[in-house]
Structure formats: structure tokens, C-alpha cells
Amino acid sequence: MSAGFGPLLAAVTLLQSNGATMLPEWLADVLRLDGLGVAGTAIAALIGAFVIANVLLINAALAGPWAKRKIAAAFWGKLGPNRMGPGGTLIIVADALRMLSKELIVPEGADRPAWDIAPIIVAGSAMLGFAVIPFGKIGGVQVQLADPEIGLVLVFAIASVTSVGLVMGGYASKNKYSMLGSLRAVAQNIAYEIPLIVSAGSVVIFAGTLQLSGIVDAQTETLVSVGGFGIPAWYAFVNPFAFILFLTANLAEVGRNPFDIPEAPTEIVAGYQTEYSSVYFVLIYLGEFLHIFLGGALAAVVFLGGGAGPVLPGPVWLIVKMWAFFLFTQWARQTFPRVRIDQLIEIGWKGLLVLAFANLILTAVLVGFLEGDVEFAFASLQVITA
Amino acid sequence: MSTGEEQSGDDAGEQAIEPTEAKVAELQSLLGDHVLDTEEHLNAPAIVIRPDAVQAVLSTLKEEAGYDHCSCVTAQQYPDRYESIYHLKKYADPTDEVSVVVPTARDDPTSESGAPVYETASWHEREAYDLVGIDYDDHPDLRRILLPDTWQGHPLREDYDQDRPQIVTLRENANPLLEDHRGSEEEGESDTMFLNIGPHHPATHGVLHLETVLDGEQVLDVDPDIGYLHRCEEQMCQQGTYRHQIMPYPDRWDYISAGLLNEWAYARTAEDLADIEVPEYAQVIRTMGAELCRIASHMLAMGTFALDINGDFTATFMWAIRERERAQSVLEELTGQRLMFNYFRLGGVAWDLPSPREDFFELTRDFLDGLPEATREFHDLLTNNEIMQLRTIDTGVIDPETAKDFGCTGPVARASGIDYDLRRDDPYGYYDELEWDVVTEDGCDNYSRLLVRMREVEQSAKIIDQCIDLLEDWPEDEREIQSNVPRTLKPERDTEIYRAVEGAKGELGIYIRADGTDKPGRFKIRSPCFSNLQSLPAMAEGEYIPDLVAALGSLDIVLGEVDR
CATH class of the missing domain: 3.30.460.80 (NADH:ubiquinone oxidoreductase Nqo5 subunit)
Structure with a gap:
């Protein structure tokens, strides 16, 4: 394999800078913070982060108390919230007030610092992941806070930090249901993060870079032209098998049906979050929704061309794709029964993992032959035969 | 009879x-x-x-x-x-x-x-x-079952002081947070975990407490602890007069819209005890109403079972509730109530079908016409769903012999291949005049219990359809809804009777001993849920927690009927 990663690494170094102005740089330029040197860049980055975080919070606020109910109501043949404000949207305010005015109940014997930190980690890690997500371009400005070379690895690493929060919360609650839930969360995340990363890895072979902006740029070409309409070379079209694997593993990663077993109401009450109330509950809830959006953003960036789309600017398209993924999770929630813990582990280790590796190696072989890198292809074939 | x-x-x-x-x-x-x-x-x-x-x-x-x-x-x-x-x-x-x-x-x-x-x-x-x-x-485990362990005296004894209040504080019950490794062989050195499921838990469908011992995610031992909803129903019935005062209570035993089925249990027992005739016309109305209740009850059972498997309020649950609401609307037209009907009387029913009768028939027919489409949806969403099958087939298995030993009846017994249905085997009402089949499945598992309920809904619809046809053609001058029943009933002293009907959950029986007055000397309710719930350990031990929850859901218990 080492022979195979040679050109790959070379490609990574080549694509370090892609020309467009990054959001913090642009902010520093517009707000005339250049004079302050490093401090100016830092302030500009903070402002950028503040803007992006707020956009996400607005999305989460819309999704949690309002859209989720509306979507569920549509599935049930009901109306959903419609009395408070236009389309019932003021229920967001009402819900926020309701949640915040609840008593914060601390269970007897809770492991205090850990119990308090857990919700912050859950919400914070999901938010942190967006630091490297390329939202697309508006007028030559790349709406992205940072674009490290190892963006894809970093974002997976950050998303996994959530598991730490879940375990902390579950273990520190001193509740048996919470502990069962947190143990399930660990088992599930280990079982599904590997196929998730491996199926994303097949995209890296195509794109030849781990840099998220690079992966998006690699999808801008036209795959085939049908009657004047160009179908873009999104990896969802190039390698639909990997896309399906990624979506499935992503459902498990964000803990939605049929893989919502870490919470599993009706089995273990609410799993790791059983003992959380009031503000902490809001934080965990927020973390979950941000996590779904992060999963959606990743799916969009890696497989659906990031911010690519006609007429509307890039960030809008990315958010639309995030919401599409959110809708997908809600659809799954309404229709799929939940698998049992042993079945979940079995599907993860025996099914998805094997398929993900098969996909990775086949992709490597195909890419090797297509690009004429016979050495790379044979190296991959050797892995299969071994 | x-x-x-x-x-x-x-x-x-x-x-x-x-x-x-x-x-x-x-x-x-x-x-x-x-x-x-x-x-x-x-x-x-x-x-x-x-x-x-x-x-x-x-x-x-x-x-x-x-x-x-x-x-x-x-x-x-x-x-x-x-x-x-x-x-x-x-x-x-x-x-x-x-x-x-x-x-x-x-x-x-x-x-x-x-x-x-x-x-x-x-x-x-x-x-x-x-x-x-x-x-x-020689009883394996003679403890109190309905009342708290610390209760003083036995309430149905003559010398029991009914007026002395007894307060059982939380302190007297076991502390749920204490270390507890029961069920493991070696004290202190065990990997098992004791878990209280309930009495307040999303999956217990009421106030049921399961004392569970887990080994990891597997259930080693489960002991249902009941009595949280004990409302002295038997004693209340003993204090009411046969003629009118008892009939409202059965509605409150199995309160999951099985009201008329419960009322029929009392009506059948008391009518046989006091030798009361019921006009045929009233029997047809009773049969129709009872089957409507069965559909409503099975719909909720299917919905909550889906809820237990899906784990959230999902489309399946809401769609089942929608069909149940339709059944309830028909029942509301018939009885004036949606849940606590109080529609049966000894010797008949309270009143005739609502007029104009055509509107009622149309409403009922609309409901019946919509049912096949609804069942198709449930088959699409539930029974044909592969994850659902993965979850329910071969889980919560109870073989026919064990089921009989536990006195299981109703859909639980029929899903274990026991061909037992009182409507056919001990006919009452108008059932033996109608065309319908007893549904059985041989799977003995959670999936079979779901299938039996779904297929029973179809059979009930068939029965209702025939009843509607009969009622439509019934000559106007023969529409007798109640026979002539004395104002006060005083069955002979020491007459004893035990009679059962096929309730939504199984054999709902009542034992009455008359003491010569206008109130029963002893009124005992045989609740199908009580017996069915007893078989839960046989189904769930050795399974995973989710299957324990699924098995509990598939039993379709109503705590109001378990605890009475």
C-alpha cells in the first residue's frame, strides 16, 4: 500500500491552497484588521466563527422544536404546531422559555464535574466540526473557517469526541439506564465509525486529497451530459455504493432510527440523557441536532458536491443539503423499527465494515487502472488476494 | 348460556x-x-x-x-x-x-x-x-401480590377494619439505588445488575414494575411486581346491586376501549345467575358493539407494540390510533360514550340504534370499508418490514404447553397454536349464528401475537358486517332491546356461578356467589391480563432487554385489569 499512498500524498500537498479567499481573511480585509497582525486574523476568525455558529443555532432551533414536529405531523396525517405565530414558528420561543424555566435536577451521587461538562462536550464537539466544513463560495469568498490539509480526518475525530461526552454523561449520572445507554453509545460508535470513515476513504482515493475544499473542488466536473444538462461528478453519482454505506453508517453515527439504541426510549428510558433536565437537557438536545446537521454537511461535502448548485449561492445549497439529510433521519425515524443491540453490532462489524473495505479496495483498483497507475492498482489487488 | x-x-x-x-x-x-x-x-x-x-x-x-x-x-x-x-x-x-x-x-x-x-x-x-x-x-413464593409488603391484615376478611387508613411510605419500600445482585450465585462477586423497570417507565404501558436482573444486556431473571393500580374493583362490585350499580364498573377494568366486552362478562354471568333472557335483537347489537370494541382494542395493542419496537411515537402508532378513533366514533353513535360506555343492561342493552338508522349503518359501513386499506398499510409498515421481522420472529417464545400451564388465553394463547376462543367454544350472544373463523398462528413468538391481532381485526370486521345486515333487515315490530327484568334481583342464597366471555385480551371470567340479598356475596374477576402477564418470565428470561420489552408489548396487558 505504501506505493499507493505516494501519489496520494503528493496530491494532498499540491492542493493545499485553492486560490479562493477564506472567510476569516476576507473579514480581516473588509474590517481593516490587517494592521493588527496575528491578533487581527484571530479576531476576524472569531467573528466568522460567531456568524457561522449563529447560522447553525438558528437552524437547530428551527429543526428541534418546530420542523421536527411539522415533519412528524405530516407523516401522521396531522397538522402540527399552527397556533403560535406564523406556521407555528413561535413555538420555538415558547419551547425555549419552557425548557429554560425548568428546574435543573442534579441526581444524588452524580459525579459532579463530569456530569456538568458532558452536555457542553456533546453540544460543543458537534459545533466544532463545522469549523472545517466548506459552506461554498459567495462572490469569490470561501465560507469556511479553516481548511487544514487533513480536514476530513479532523472532522471525523471531532465528531467522535461526542462519544466521550455521552459516556461521561451516562456514567456520571449514577443511573443504571444512563450507564446502559452510554455503554451502548460506545459500542455503537466504534462499530459504525470505522465503516463511516472507510467509505469516506474511497472518496479520498478519487479526490486524492483529505482537504475538504479539495474534495468539493474535485466534484465540480461534469460526469455525463444528458440533453444539455450536465450531471455533476458528485461522488454520490460516481460511487453510489459508497454513498449508501456512508448514509447508513451516518445514521448510526448520529444515533437515529433504526440505530437510536443509545437513547432507546421504551427500553432504557432515554439512555445517557435520562437524568438531564433544563439547560443541560437543552444542550444535549442541541448537540444531537447539530450532530445530525454535521452528518448532513459531511455527506454533502464528501458526496454531494458541497455548496454546488444552480442560481443560489453555495452556503444556501449546503444548508439545503443538510436539511435534506435531516429530513432523511426523520423519515427513517417514522418508519423503521429499532434494531436490537446485538443485531446492531452484527450489522456494523459483519456487514457494513466488510462492505466498506470491499468498496475501498475495489475503488482503489479501479482508480489505479483508470489513471494508468498500474503499480497502484496491483498493490491494491495484492491486498484483495491477501 | x-x-x-x-x-x-x-x-x-x-x-x-x-x-x-x-x-x-x-x-x-x-x-x-x-x-x-x-x-x-x-x-x-x-x-x-x-x-x-x-x-x-x-x-x-x-x-x-x-x-x-x-x-x-x-x-x-x-x-x-x-x-x-x-x-x-x-x-x-x-x-x-x-x-x-x-x-x-x-x-x-x-x-x-x-x-x-x-x-x-x-x-x-x-x-x-x-x-x-x-x-x-408448599407454595413456591407466597408473598403479597396486590398490596404492599407491609400491609396489615387481609381486606376481604370479615374482621378487617375497612375504616382504618393505612399509609405505606416510600421509606418502607426497597431503595432502588441500593446495591443489589439478586439472582446471581455468589453474593458480592457478581457481574449481574439489578434493574427496576417501572413503575414509571415508557414501556410498561401503565404502572407495572419489573424487577429485572441483567447480565450485560441479557435478562437473567424478571419478576413482575403488580398492584400499583389496585382499586378494589371486586369489593366495589360487592357493594353494588346487581340490577344497575355494577354495570358501570367493568368499563374500568380493561379501560383500553374494551368496555363492552367487559360489560358482557358481567351481563352474561348475572343473566345466567338470575335466569334472565336476552332478546335476540339485543344480542345482535351486543355482538356488533363487542366486536367494535375488539377492533379498537387490537388497534391500540398493535400501535403500542409498534411503539415498543420502533421506540418512538411514529407513524404506525398514530395510524393505529386513527383507526381506533374511527371505531370509537361508531361506538359513540351507538352508546353515547367513547370509552366508558355503560351500554349493556341485564336483559339487553340500554337503547336501540340511533335514529336515523340509515346514517348509523352508513357510518359503520364506511369504517368497515376503510379497514382493508388500513390493514394493508399496517402490513406494509409493520409485518412486512424486515427489521420488524428480525426483531420479533423467534423472540419471546412460549410453547403451547407452557402457555396452557400459565393459563394464557386470548391472542397470546392463539399465537401459540392453542385453538381456544370462547366465542366459538362456549358460545354466547349471536356468535354461533354468524360466519367467522378463529385465528391461530403456530409461531409462539412476538411476531405471531402481532399477526393474530391483525387477522382478528379482519374477522371482527366480518362479524360486524353480518350484524349490520341482520339489523338492517330486522322487522320493526320485533326490535326488543330489553327483556322484562325485575327491578330488584335477589338470586337464591348460596347459588354460585363462574362464567367467562372472550374479552379483547382473553378469557374474562366472573365468579359470583349470591348471599340472598340484592348484592353479591362474593364477586371475583378472572382477568386475562393477570394470567397472561404471569407468563412474561417464561418468555423473556435469557432474551435481551429490547426483547423483554417487545414480549411485554405483545402480551397487551392493561394494568387496570391486571390489578383490578
Whole structure:
């Protein structure tokens, strides 16, 4: 394999800078913070982060108390919230007030610092992941806070930090249901993060870079032209098998049906979050929704061309794709029964993992032959035969 | 034994007695010296035995005479003695009944336990011990079952002071946070975890408490703890008059929209006790109403089962509730109520179909026409869903022999291949005049129990359809909704009867002993949920927690009926 990663690494170094102005740089330029040197860049980055975080919070606020109910109501043949404000949207305010005015109940014997930190980690890690997500371009400005070379690895690493929060919360609650839930969360995340990363890895072979902006740029070409309409070379079209694997593993990663077993109401009450109330509950809830959006953003960036789309600017398209993924999770929630813990582990280790590796190696072989890198292809074939 | 047989006159009555005598003689020759005396209950011959011969008699009756269904155990106090009555039946023919009466001394009410013979007697005897205070020797686990462990006295005894309040504080109950490794072999060094599921838990469908011992995610031991919803229903019925005051209570036993089915249990028992006829027209209305209730009840059972498997309020649950609402709307037109109907009267029903009758028929037909589409949706969403099948097939298995031993009835028994339905096997109402089938499945698992309920909905719809046709063509001058029933009913002293109907959850039986007044001397309810719930450990031990929850959901218990 080492022979195979040679050109790959070379490609990574080549694509370090892609020309467009990054959001913090642009902010520093517009707000005339250049004079302050490093401090100016830092302030500009903070402002950028503040803007992006707020956009996400607005999305989460819309999704949690309002859209989720509306979507569920549509599935049930009901109306959903419609009395408070236009389309019932003021229920967001009402819900926020309701949640915040609840008593914060601390269970007897809770492991205090850990119990308090857990919700912050859950919400914070999901938010942190967006630091490297390329939202697309508006007028030559790349709406992205940072674009490290190892963006894809970093974002997976950050998303996994959530598991730490879940375990902390579950273990520190001193509740048996919470502990069962947190143990399930660990088992599930280990079982599904590997196929998730491996199926994303097949995209890296195509794109030849781990840099998220690079992966998006690699999808801008036209795959085939049908009657004047160009179908873009999104990896969802190039390698639909990997896309399906990624979506499935992503459902498990964000803990939605049929893989919502870490919470599993009706089995273990609410799993790791059983003992959380009031503000902490809001934080965990927020973390979950941000996590779904992060999963959606990743799916969009890696497989659906990031911010690519006609007429509307890039960030809008990315958010639309995030919401599409959110809708997908809600659809799954309404229709799929939940698998049992042993079945979940079995599907993860025996099914998805094997398929993900098969996909990775086949992709490597195909890419090797297509690009004429016979050495790379044979190296991959050797892995299969071994 | 309602209209059909009553109307056929005296001849049938006399003929019925002779086989009874032959049966008693047969039982006497089988049991020999064990039989002290024989009595005649209205439903069956009764044999009186010594308290130390219970196991010998019961096992002979079970093994040799084929009485494999211990339907109920009733305990009561007389001025001079205590009495336990084992109501035995055959799954093959529930009309072949026998009551085993075990009198015990007033100063030392100790009797041998029947639990080693019939598993189901275990809980029934615990209840008898709890409420009446009879001690059962050789009982595997004689604890209180409905009342808290610290309760003083036995409430159905004559000397019990009903006016003295008893407060059981939380402190007196076990602390749920304490270390607890019960069920493990070595104290202190164990990997098991004790988990309280309930009484407040999303999956218990009410206030049920499951004391569970887990090994990882697997259930080693589960012990249902009931009694949180005990409302003294039996005692309340003992304080009401037969004619009108008891009928509202049955609605509150199985309150999951099975009201009319419950009312029929009381109506059937009291009508047979007081020898009341029911006009055929009223029987057709009763049959239709009861089947509407069964559909509503099964819809909720399917919805909550889906809720247990899906784990959230999902489309399946809401769609099931939508169909249930439609059934309830028809029932509301018929009875004026959506849940607590109080529609049956002794000797008939409260009033005729609402006028204009055409509108009612149209409403009902619309509901029935929509059902096939709804069932198709449920098959798409639930039974044909591969994850659903993965979750439910071969989980929560209970084989037919175990199910019979636990006294399982209703869809639970029929899903284990036991072809037992009182509507057909012990006909009442108008069922034997109509075309319909008893649904059975051989899977014995959670999936079969779901399938049985779904297919029973189709059969109920078939019954309702035929009832509507009958009612539509019923001549106007023969629409008699109630027979002539005396204002006050005083059945003869010491007449005893045990009668059951096919409720939504299974065999819903009532035992009444008349004491010569206008109120029952003893009123005992045989709840199908009570017996079905008892089989949960047999289904769930060794399974994963999610399957325990699924098995519980598939039993379709209503705590109001379990605890009464």
C-alpha cells in the first residue's frame, strides 16, 4: 500500500491552497484588521466563527422544536404546531422559555464535574466540526473557517469526541439506564465509525486529497451530459455504493432510527440523557441536532458536491443539503423499527465494515487502472488476494 | 348460556342435568376417597376435598381427566370456614368444567398449594393470600401480590377494619439505588445488575414494575411486581346491586376501549345467575358493539407494540390510533360514550340504534370499508418490514404447553397454536349464528401475537358486517332491546356461578356467589391480563432487554385489569 499512498500524498500537498479567499481573511480585509497582525486574523476568525455558529443555532432551533414536529405531523396525517405565530414558528420561543424555566435536577451521587461538562462536550464537539466544513463560495469568498490539509480526518475525530461526552454523561449520572445507554453509545460508535470513515476513504482515493475544499473542488466536473444538462461528478453519482454505506453508517453515527439504541426510549428510558433536565437537557438536545446537521454537511461535502448548485449561492445549497439529510433521519425515524443491540453490532462489524473495505479496495483498483497507475492498482489487488 | 338455550325451554334444562350427574359419578370414581362431598354450581359440578389433598386431586384431574386449564382461583370467607375454589376447564372444550372446592378451618386457614400442578395457580393463590388470608402450604413464593409488603391484615376478611387508613411510605419500600445482585450465585462477586423497570417507565404501558436482573444486556431473571393500580374493583362490585350499580364498573377494568366486552362478562354471568333472557335483537347489537370494541382494542395493542419496537411515537402508532378513533366514533353513535360506555343492561342493552338508522349503518359501513386499506398499510409498515421481522420472529417464545400451564388465553394463547376462543367454544350472544373463523398462528413468538391481532381485526370486521345486515333487515315490530327484568334481583342464597366471555385480551371470567340479598356475596374477576402477564418470565428470561420489552408489548396487558 505504501506505493499507493505516494501519489496520494503528493496530491494532498499540491492542493493545499485553492486560490479562493477564506472567510476569516476576507473579514480581516473588509474590517481593516490587517494592521493588527496575528491578533487581527484571530479576531476576524472569531467573528466568522460567531456568524457561522449563529447560522447553525438558528437552524437547530428551527429543526428541534418546530420542523421536527411539522415533519412528524405530516407523516401522521396531522397538522402540527399552527397556533403560535406564523406556521407555528413561535413555538420555538415558547419551547425555549419552557425548557429554560425548568428546574435543573442534579441526581444524588452524580459525579459532579463530569456530569456538568458532558452536555457542553456533546453540544460543543458537534459545533466544532463545522469549523472545517466548506459552506461554498459567495462572490469569490470561501465560507469556511479553516481548511487544514487533513480536514476530513479532523472532522471525523471531532465528531467522535461526542462519544466521550455521552459516556461521561451516562456514567456520571449514577443511573443504571444512563450507564446502559452510554455503554451502548460506545459500542455503537466504534462499530459504525470505522465503516463511516472507510467509505469516506474511497472518496479520498478519487479526490486524492483529505482537504475538504479539495474534495468539493474535485466534484465540480461534469460526469455525463444528458440533453444539455450536465450531471455533476458528485461522488454520490460516481460511487453510489459508497454513498449508501456512508448514509447508513451516518445514521448510526448520529444515533437515529433504526440505530437510536443509545437513547432507546421504551427500553432504557432515554439512555445517557435520562437524568438531564433544563439547560443541560437543552444542550444535549442541541448537540444531537447539530450532530445530525454535521452528518448532513459531511455527506454533502464528501458526496454531494458541497455548496454546488444552480442560481443560489453555495452556503444556501449546503444548508439545503443538510436539511435534506435531516429530513432523511426523520423519515427513517417514522418508519423503521429499532434494531436490537446485538443485531446492531452484527450489522456494523459483519456487514457494513466488510462492505466498506470491499468498496475501498475495489475503488482503489479501479482508480489505479483508470489513471494508468498500474503499480497502484496491483498493490491494491495484492491486498484483495491477501 | 343466554337466549339460545334459555328459550328452548325446560326439556333442555332437564337433559343438561343428567350428563352432569354422570360426570360427577365419573369424577368420584376417579378421585375415590378424596371427594368429601359434591356441590352444584350453576356452571359446573363442584367437588369438595380436604385441604391436604389439593395437589393429588388437581394432578389427577389434570393428567387423567384432561382438565388442563386452571381458569381461576377464588378465595372467600364464610362465617364458619374459608374456601378456595379452583375453576378448572379444558382447552379443548371449555364447557366441560369442574370446580374444586377446598374448605379450610376458620382458626387455621391452611391449604395445600395447587401451584406445583398449575403454574397459573401461583399468582392466584398469592392474591388469595393477600386479600383473604388463606395460607398455602408448599407454595413456591407466597408473598403479597396486590398490596404492599407491609400491609396489615387481609381486606376481604370479615374482621378487617375497612375504616382504618393505612399509609405505606416510600421509606418502607426497597431503595432502588441500593446495591443489589439478586439472582446471581455468589453474593458480592457478581457481574449481574439489578434493574427496576417501572413503575414509571415508557414501556410498561401503565404502572407495572419489573424487577429485572441483567447480565450485560441479557435478562437473567424478571419478576413482575403488580398492584400499583389496585382499586378494589371486586369489593366495589360487592357493594353494588346487581340490577344497575355494577354495570358501570367493568368499563374500568380493561379501560383500553374494551368496555363492552367487559360489560358482557358481567351481563352474561348475572343473566345466567338470575335466569334472565336476552332478546335476540339485543344480542345482535351486543355482538356488533363487542366486536367494535375488539377492533379498537387490537388497534391500540398493535400501535403500542409498534411503539415498543420502533421506540418512538411514529407513524404506525398514530395510524393505529386513527383507526381506533374511527371505531370509537361508531361506538359513540351507538352508546353515547367513547370509552366508558355503560351500554349493556341485564336483559339487553340500554337503547336501540340511533335514529336515523340509515346514517348509523352508513357510518359503520364506511369504517368497515376503510379497514382493508388500513390493514394493508399496517402490513406494509409493520409485518412486512424486515427489521420488524428480525426483531420479533423467534423472540419471546412460549410453547403451547407452557402457555396452557400459565393459563394464557386470548391472542397470546392463539399465537401459540392453542385453538381456544370462547366465542366459538362456549358460545354466547349471536356468535354461533354468524360466519367467522378463529385465528391461530403456530409461531409462539412476538411476531405471531402481532399477526393474530391483525387477522382478528379482519374477522371482527366480518362479524360486524353480518350484524349490520341482520339489523338492517330486522322487522320493526320485533326490535326488543330489553327483556322484562325485575327491578330488584335477589338470586337464591348460596347459588354460585363462574362464567367467562372472550374479552379483547382473553378469557374474562366472573365468579359470583349470591348471599340472598340484592348484592353479591362474593364477586371475583378472572382477568386475562393477570394470567397472561404471569407468563412474561417464561418468555423473556435469557432474551435481551429490547426483547423483554417487545414480549411485554405483545402480551397487551392493561394494568387496570391486571390489578383490578
